[in-house]
Amino acid sequence: MVSPAVPLPFDPIARAADLWSTRIGDATAMAAVTNVMRVQQILLRKTDAALSGHGLTFARYEALILLSFARTKRLAMSVMGRRLQLHPTSVTSIVDRLETDGLVRREPHPDDRRATLVELTADGDQVLAAATTAVIGVDFGLTGLTPAQTTTLTDLLTKVRRDSGDFCQETTHETPQGRRNVAHC
Amino acid sequence: MVSPAVPLPFDPIARAADLWSTRIGDATAMAAVTNVMRVQQILLRKTDAALSGHGLTFARYEALILLSFARTKRLAMSVMGRRLQLHPTSVTSIVDRLETDGLVRREPHPDDRRATLVELTADGDQVLAAATTAVIGVDFGLTGLTPAQTTTLTDLLTKVRRDSGDFCQETTHETPQGRRNVAHC
DNA sequence: CTGATCTCAGTACTACTGACATTA
DNA sequence: CTAATGTCAGTATTACTGAGATCA
Numbered sequence: 001m002v003s004p005a006v007p008l009p010f011d012p013i014a015r016a017a018d019l020w021s022t023r024i025g026d027a028t029a030m031a032a033v034t035n036v037m038r039v040q041q042i043l044l045r046k047t048d049a050a051l052s053g054h055g056l057t058f059a060r061y062e063a064l065i066l067l068s069f070a071r072t073k074r075l076a077m078s079v080m081g082r083r084l085q086l087h088p089t090s091v092t093s094i095v096d097r098l099e100t101d102g103l104v105r106r107e108p109h110p111d112d113r114r115a116t117l118v119e120l121t122a123d124g125d126q127v128l129a130a131a132t133t134a135v136i137g138v139d140f141g142l143t144g145l146t147p148a149q150t151t152t153l154t155d156l157l158t159k160v161r162r163d164s165g166d167f168c169q170e171t172t173h174e175t176p177q178g179r180r181n182v183a184h185c
Numbered sequence: 186m187v188s189p190a191v192p193l194p195f196d197p198i199a200r201a202a203d204l205w206s207t208r209i210g211d212a213t214a215m216a217a218v219t220n221v222m223r224v225q226q227i228l229l230r231k232t233d234a235a236l237s238g239h240g241l242t243f244a245r246y247e248a249l250i251l252l253s254f255a256r257t258k259r260l261a262m263s264v265m266g267r268r269l270q271l272h273p274t275s276v277t278s279i280v281d282r283l284e285t286d287g288l289v290r291r292e293p294h295p296d297d298r299r300a301t302l303v304e305l306t307a308d309g310d311q312v313l314a315a316a317t318t319a320v321i322g323v324d325f326g327l328t329g330l331t332p333a334q335t336t337t338l339t340d341l342l343t344k345v346r347r348d349s350g351d352f353c354q355e356t357t358h359e360t361p362q363g364r365r366n367v368a369h370c
Numbered sequence: 371c372t373g374a375t376c377t378c379a380g381t382a383c384t385a386c387t388g389a390c391a392t393t394a
Numbered sequence: 395c396t397a398a399t400g401t402c403a404g405t406a407t408t409a410c411t412g413a414g415a416t417c418a
């Protein structure tokens with residue numbers, strides 16, 4: 001068993017932050033980072049539990065979602081890697097597994113013979129729908145926050161990602177041809 | 186290389202949330218969970234980069250910190266597992282590695298012959314100090330937030346953990362003997 | 371030729387299952 | 395006897411390095 005029968009009677013992160021601030025210094029960043037690590041572990045555990053019945057992990061589920069959002073239900077491996085922030089070899093591994101399970105299909109890219117397209121299959125579409133129901137059923141594992149607080153959480157984490165270079169700023173400009181989004185990298 | 190030469194010109198999570206809300210439904214929880222996953226990946230990458238020069242991972246660093254905070258610089262394996270929310274076999278693995286590197290030492294528990302105490306060595310103490318400098322130097326990888334926003338982030342994530350049963354509520358009661366913290370599980 | 375795309379082999383790390391010996 | 399503590403063997407994932415084939 002992973003979790004003890006009885007949870008700790010105190011917050012271990014808050015206690016560590018207390019000791020940190022008296023012995024080392026400012027514990028603000030340390031406490032936030034440790035919280036992110038721990039909450040990610042909790043959320044991954046819950047989502048994987050909801051998805052395991054469908055033969056999926058959160059990583060593979062994300063890949064399926066990404067494909068289902070594509071207009072033609074297909075994307076190049078390289079695009080998937082960039083969107084999901086995955087290492088090229090991780091994309092290969094995840095697509096391998098999805099293909100073995102018949103949820104996606106590899107096809108040669110018509111224009112670029114270096115590239116490989118990954119296409120969602122009908123089976124993949126069905127499994128994805130069932131998996132989505134399962135994961136929504138447990139609120140993606142996220143409990144304890146109001147919708148407003150959840151949005152605040154998203155905003156704060158988005159700031160961290162933007163400042164970490166995860167993506168560029170996007171600004172809307174007015175041009176004679178209409179609105180245009182310009183990225184500042 | 187992991188990260189592309191040029192970051193995406195848009196926020197992939199925000200775009201996925203947009204598509205999700207038009208095709209599936211409320212994307213509030215989905216967006217927050219995906220953000221936690223991605224930020225954790227970013228923070229782990231940055232902290233591990235800062236720690237790798239010292240032969241540590243974030244998990245091993247956390248274990249050393251925990252030991253250094255103990256009054257006698259030693260804790261039972263089981264206590265470490267509960268505090269760090271680690272699987273028993275993960276504790277064994279992490280302590281194995283730390284012991285191989287001479288940063289901790291295993292010792293029999295004086296009172297409970299089933300248990301094993303793990304003690305921080307002088308070497309471990311030195312490595313920990315250097316590693317802490319390194320990890321503080323990069324702000325634990327957390328950038329883009331003001332101290333107040335960082336605190337808000339901690340508060341929100343702490344709510345999630347509390348509601349997920351990660352730890353119990355702690356309430357301070359006044360008793361004839363003074364204040365007493367009581368846990369409600 | 372340079373650089374992008376994808377795969378393969380191999381390593382490191384962590385989570386988890388199941389089994390097992392020891393001991394409270 | 396029941397339950398807790400640690401360890402071991404083995405499996406599954408994902409991240410990453412380095413090399414190499416293919417092709418824009």
